[in-house]
Amino acid sequence: MNGIQPTKQNNKNYRVRRNYFAIFGRQFLMVILSILSLYPVFFMIITSIKSKEEYVFNKFNLPKMLAWNNFYEVFVGKNFGQWFLNSIILAVGAVVLCLFLAVLASFALSRYQFKIRDSILNFIVALMVIPPVIMVVPLFVFMAKINMINTLAGVIMLYAGLTLPFSIYLLTTFFRSVPQAIIDSSAIDGCSSFRTLTSIILPLSMPPIVTLIVVNSLWVWNELMIALIFLQKDELKTLMVGITVFKSRYSINIPLTMMGLLVITIPMVLLYIFGQKYFVQGLVSGSLKE
């Protein structure tokens, strides 16, 4: 007995010590990764309130003098406000249009039994990974032919179409989980299928719909290539395209560029803070790609 006890004791001590070591090591790694994740954002914020003269000799430290006028300068004399408005119009337009189309299609794909419905769904799901760049050339030629280049409506249609596969996938999966019994009882009450959709299924589907609104507006807000190609006039540009203009036009005034970046990032960060749950849901329920 006596021989065993010390080893047991030792063992226990050893374990405790090792756990402290492991806990410390893990926290250390986590902190490193967190700093790496946050530093660019931190850099953006502190640079945005420096004057351009200060930035020349002070890139790393906190600003000695706050240059708040950068904030006003972002909006003055450029189309920044207009770009902001364009991005909002595109996001709202595309998200609403896409949601409308996706709700109808998902209803058909979940509430009716027909032979090819799973093939249709699988096919749509597969489209999620096709990069837009492949479609861009013919779409440009076509849109030029029907005079839709440099129109917000044209780009709204493209965005709605591109976000449809993910939206249909998410909604169909959810609609299928609504118990058939609820639907059947409404049919007995004499509801038309459209009534069933609007007054029974939709009220139950708020969580995936909110997820879609959050995820799709983020996608549209952050999209660059299509906006770049289809909206070439300065007064029609989106914020993301505007940034690249900023970068080249104000290459000597880096703090001003950073302020511009900060201003356009804030809406998305707010959306993230209040809708974190929905982001994670959207992410987990399928791939959301930019």
Add this chain to the structure above:
Amino acid sequence: MKLKKRQITEIILYLAPALLFIGFVFFFPIARVIQYSFNRVSPKKLTFLGLTNYKILFTDNVFTDGLKHNFILLVAVPIIIVLSVFFAILLYEKIRGWKFYRFILFLPYILAIPVVGVVFSYIFQLNGVLNFLLEKSGLKFLQADWLGSSHWALWTVMFVIIWKEIGFGIVLVFARLMSVPKDLYEAAEIDGASWLQKHIHVTIPQTKNVLSFLTVIMIITMLSWVFNYVYVMTLGGPGSATVVAEYYIYQTAFRYNNMGLASAASVILFLVTIIFVIIQTRLKGREEVD
């Protein structure tokens, strides 16, 4: 169950609008891009060229190097997977402050690529913050022109992609871990498995599906979703050191106005992507059988 005529009409009415958009944004352009790739494309007419575009394409070093760059970027895939799994496990084991860390680590994912790209391009500038820090910490010999030298530029871009995509991986793996039955871990602990053994024998098999999904998504990302990074940070330069397939398509179509050649490049990129789409649907199918 046989469908009534009325129901068939309903299905068509619900599905048609969405399918129309999907046809307009996906099918029609994909059919067209294949056709264009065999033609010289001018606004008024097509001139049949046979395989000429493809011949030009594969003798154009910018394109073949571009594809090579896409494949080099695949190096990022295992790095993203390993780091995602590791940090997801730390979060899962309820490291102190895990909710906070989860919020931080996911943040890069919601930031817009153009924003991230511009911020990093200033951090990595020749006289930017990184080189400043290296000098201050006595590591001057490590300084480099991170985005301006053809030796480093592609690797720097890859670093930024990893930085951005890792949050996606962590949250995805973490969400899957939450649904792994706890008793599997308890059983492993009772059997005296070490931390590493436990995760090799429980975590990896249990998250197998998510990991293969993540792998395929990341491969597709590296092959055909990196335009934004390149456009914002390097414009393909220096020289053509960071040209990727997508950027080549963009440049050929919208800078040099050669729609036919750009279409041929699109077809090649499409074929490469479709191979991985097929792999993914196979995996998905197997997941459902499981």
